[in-house]
Amino acid sequence: MFDRDPAGVRIELRGLTKHYPGQPAPAVDDVSLDIPAGELVVLVGPSGCGKTTTMKMINRLVEPTSGEIRIGGENVLDLHPDELRRHIGYAIQQVGLFPHLTVGENVALVPKLLGWPAARVAARVEELLSLVNLEPGVFRDRYPRQLSGGQQQRVGVARALAADPPVMLMDEPFGATDPITREHLQNEFAKLQKTLRKTIIFVTHDFEEAIRLGDRIAVLRERSHIAQYDTPANILAAPADDYVAGFIGQDATLKRLALVTVDEVEPSGPVPAGNGLPRVAAGATLREALDVMVAHGSDRCATPSGVLTYAALCEAVGSDGARPARPEEVTAGDR
Ligand code: ADP
Numbered sequence: 001m002f003d004r005d006p007a008g009v010r011i012e013l014r015g016l017t018k019h020y021p022g023q024p025a026p027a028v029d030d031v032s033l034d035i036p037a038g039e040l041v042v043l044v045g046p047s048g049c050g051k052t053t054t055m056k057m058i059n060r061l062v063e064p065t066s067g068e069i070r071i072g073g074e075n076v077l078d079l080h081p082d083e084l085r086r087h088i089g090y091a092i093q094q095v096g097l098f099p100h101l102t103v104g105e106n107v108a109l110v111p112k113l114l115g116w117p118a119a120r121v122a123a124r125v126e127e128l129l130s131l132v133n134l135e136p137g138v139f140r141d142r143y144p145r146q147l148s149g150g151q152q153q154r155v156g157v158a159r160a161l162a163a164d165p166p167v168m169l170m171d172e173p174f175g176a177t178d179p180i181t182r183e184h185l186q187n188e189f190a191k192l193q194k195t196l197r198k199t200i201i202f203v204t205h206d207f208e209e210a211i212r213l214g215d216r217i218a219v220l221r222e223r224s225h226i227a228q229y230d231t232p233a234n235i236l237a238a239p240a241d242d243y244v245a246g247f248i249g250q251d252a253t254l255k256r257l258a259l260v261t262v263d264e265v266e267p268s269g270p271v272p273a274g275n276g277l278p279r280v281a282a283g284a285t286l287r288e289a290l291d292v293m294v295a296h297g298s299d300r301c302a303t304p305s306g307v308l309t310y311a312a313l314c315e316a317v318g319s320d321g322a323r324p325a326r327p328e329e330v331t332a333g334d335r
């Protein structure tokens, strides 16, 4: 099966269609999409547009009406559905933990089905609970009802990762958490994926979440029609149409600033000794740097690698010619 390479395999959808019996129109209509190996692709679109149906066809919880799905070159419709699902991690908003099983038993489920030796399963449970920041000694023997919603979702993510599947399907997996927990889970998960490099399809209706996590984003219309499929930076810089622009909202440039870190911008010079410049840490985004500059009324700030100016920050997101005029340029033109 396609899971020989746990670091991810390519997923191809070709003309994928689902017409639920008795419905006037297909829920998913002729969708084609290429998901490169090791990338996280976000499907973002309004409620009812067919995201969940698209996902469930990939692990065959829903049988396609027509079309083709290939994972690592293998035709998914040729594989046994139960066998297929053991090789695809699946995390959903409703979590779906078994209430009568402990946290540890929930996470161990698929490795056990795959016949892993008990010692390996136990070690894996330990490793995964630590990975999602749930102290194994504290949480392993609890039941799901003894956990908060956010903690349950972490167990759901740990369970989806348990057998180290090359493919993960995540359907609004952080949806049931409050905004603070949610941002925390998103950041942890983004860090995790940097090392795992699995092929992940991630569904959300939250565009902020899409740009925070996605290597690429597919913005969907009704019936899963793809309005635009590109990197977050490209979508923010050049939305395909008003529909996509509507998803982005008013502050596209600020969102683009949030995609670049200060480490990626060439400093304009070393930080002078005894300077009173506001500082940002390594890994800070340009949006955070701008926030610090505005808060201190300064046109520059200090980063670990040198001085970052407002002009350099503008240039970093305006490289395609959309760069706004700097004050001195406007003045020069007016003279
Ligand atoms: P999303 O996940 O984007 O909210 P869904 O894939 O759940 O969208 O649903 C897409 C459309 O298909 C909706 O109009 C929904 O009502 C319909 N639908 C979903 N599941 C079924 C089903 N089992 N039978 C009939 N219609 C369904």
Ligand code: MG
Binding pocket: 051, 052, 053, 171
């Ligand atoms: Mg859904």
